[in-house]
Amino acid sequence: MTAPAQLLIDGKLTSASDGASYAILNPATGLEIGRAPDATAEDVDAAIAAARRAFDESDWSTDVALRLRCLRQLHEALLAEKVAFEALTTAEVGMPGFMMGAAGFDVPVEGLKWVTDLLETYEFETDLGVAAPMGIKSRRTVRREPVGVVAAITPWNVPTQINLAKVGPALAAGCTVVLKPAPDTPWVAAELGRLVAEHTDIPAGVFNVVTPRSHEVAAVLSTDPRIDMVSFTGSTATGRAIMAAAAPTLKKVFLELGGKSAAIALDDADVASVAGATAFTACIHAGQGCAITTRLIVPREKYDEAVQVAAATMESIGAKDPADPGAICGPVISQVQRDRVEAYLRLAVEEGGSFATGGHVIDQPGFWIEPTVVAGLDNTSRLAQEEIFGPVLVVIPHDGDDDAVRIANDSPYGLSGSVDSGSLEHALAVAARIRTGTLSVNGGVWFSPDAPFGGYKQSGIGREMGVAGFEEYLETKTIAVPA
Structure with missing residues (x-):
């Protein structure tokens, strides 16, 4: 054909x-x-x-x-x-x-x-x-x-x-x-x-x-x-x-x-909604997108809820044949990439993290990784600092706006990200402090032929x-x- x-x-x-x-x-x-x-x-x-x-x-x-x-x-x-x-x-x-x-x-x-x-x-x-x-x-x-x-x-x-x-x-x-x-x-x-x-x-x-x-x-x-x-x-x-x-x-x-983009849920955000949307995004095309948000930064008091929702979302999506009309997360591109992602999953455990879901290679023909939520790590971990290019989401707690901004900007990258709040004015005020080339605020979509795309810093x-x-x-x- x-x-x-x-x-x-x-x-x-x-x-x-x-x-x-x-x-x-x-x-x-x-x-x-x-x-x-x-x-x-x-x-x-x-x-x-x-x-x-x-x-x-x-x-x-x-x-x-x-x-x-x-x-x-x-x-x-x-x-x-x-x-x-x-x-x-x-x-x-x-x-x-x-x-x-x-x-x-x-x-x-x-x-x-x-x-x-x-x-x-x-x-x-x-x-x-x-x-x-x-x-x-x-x-x-x-x-x-x-x-x-x-x-x-x-x-x-x-x-x-x-x-x-x-x-x-x-x-x-x-x-x-x-x-x-x-x-x-x-x-x-x-x-x-x-x-x-x-x-x-x-x-x-x-x-x-x-x-x-x-x-x-x-x-x-x-x-x-x-x-x-x-x-x-x-x-x-x-x-x-x-x-x-x-x-x-x-x-x-x-x-x-590259990118290591942060999705920030502020104190007045619907954290469950942000966690579910971010987990979904991290699964798209097996996480193989430079602008995908792969760090979820949530209020510390709502951390456990965010981890649970993100894990449940990823479990419901799973990894499917990309020819399946319902597929969201397909395979990674190659054996080399699968081995690279698997090495990061081993590193997550070595750094003291745990898997709320996933964490393993799928043993079947092709190059498959389970959609994975990593909990228990802070932003200094390599999983939070380095681009993995797989369906892996790291959930990180924050202690208010200043801390959330600090964590988001504490990265060699600055390609994309998102900020969510119950108040658009509050979300925009925080978004103005994030050093990144594209930002979604309260669910807005920036990806369009007429919109410039690129990054700050090493992005x-x-x-x-x-x-x-x-x-x-x-x-x-x-x-x-x-x-």
Whole structure:
């Protein structure tokens, strides 16, 4: 039903230059469902060369009408392939079907349309008027121009959302792109390449997809002087390495990194409601989301109630086959990730915590972890400080607003979070003190194509989505002429 995964290099769908490939596994079963081209260093070099040539020698960077037509074609192609694309995402990523109405498919595809509509009205030039700096009357214009060749490096957890959140704005801005997805989820990226090649007028070389398994082969995307910008989403450790690798050539770097977001229930909140909602959130896609709230901070006198409600909620959700229409929590992506989460569960006990529910690997084919609530730890524990990327929620007591704010901000991360109170004014006052890039207050939803997303501190640099996300892919040029 879905075409085999292929590279897209300079307008051509192709296998790896040496014919090598690697298995794509279904994380729900651990079984092979397809193979991806194991792109060589020569393949990556060819993709970079094609993107450089397309930016320097074609009209893509200057022809807004062409970009509008091509992006609308891509949007239509994605909508036409919706059912197959969603089925592939569930099989390759292990993402439950209910997420397709949000980050799995609908929101990223809506985001592509949103940034295309923005392109239609965006003012690339601003007239600053006449001034006389140093006595010379001059008319000044500020012009926004595409940054150039973009290396988009994306993770495995919500690949279509993150692929399109980079590729859409970059192409709309007039950049050319080399997309390098995670080796765990190369197929959905390859499908995006196929749609571009077969259903759009995007010129050869403007958009390229390479799927090397080797980090060493992919590393050239951060160092090659032909690349003008690296746009990366993934772990903070890898983001640091990319930033360091890009430094010698002073590339522009966009980083959307890890999170350890806090859900705060204030003293006047409905703690049971907050605990249930936060436990539900921590189960979504087996907790494999950078913005998921994985620390629940509740009033000390209501701590036991919060733990009990969170545990009961997780037990009612369970871990199910992502193809099951009722699934909320599916498998984690791989054996490596399952082992990593299991190591944190052992650490929870070593640090003095206990499991209100869960705490174990599920012994069945595929890569499964029980939804888990950890009690008895404070915010200094590694489970409260480090990103686990599994269905694991740590419940922490607080002693009033100041203490709740202190705990929430006592983190190397600052990506997301929530604040709940019986009073909106009270919740907003506390939210203003939380150092994080996105916040839900009393159940508000911030995730939308027009809303900038990104983090403070070690959660990243820059913003994705919204006008701010589009402008990440633009340079600013000031021009003065005699008045």
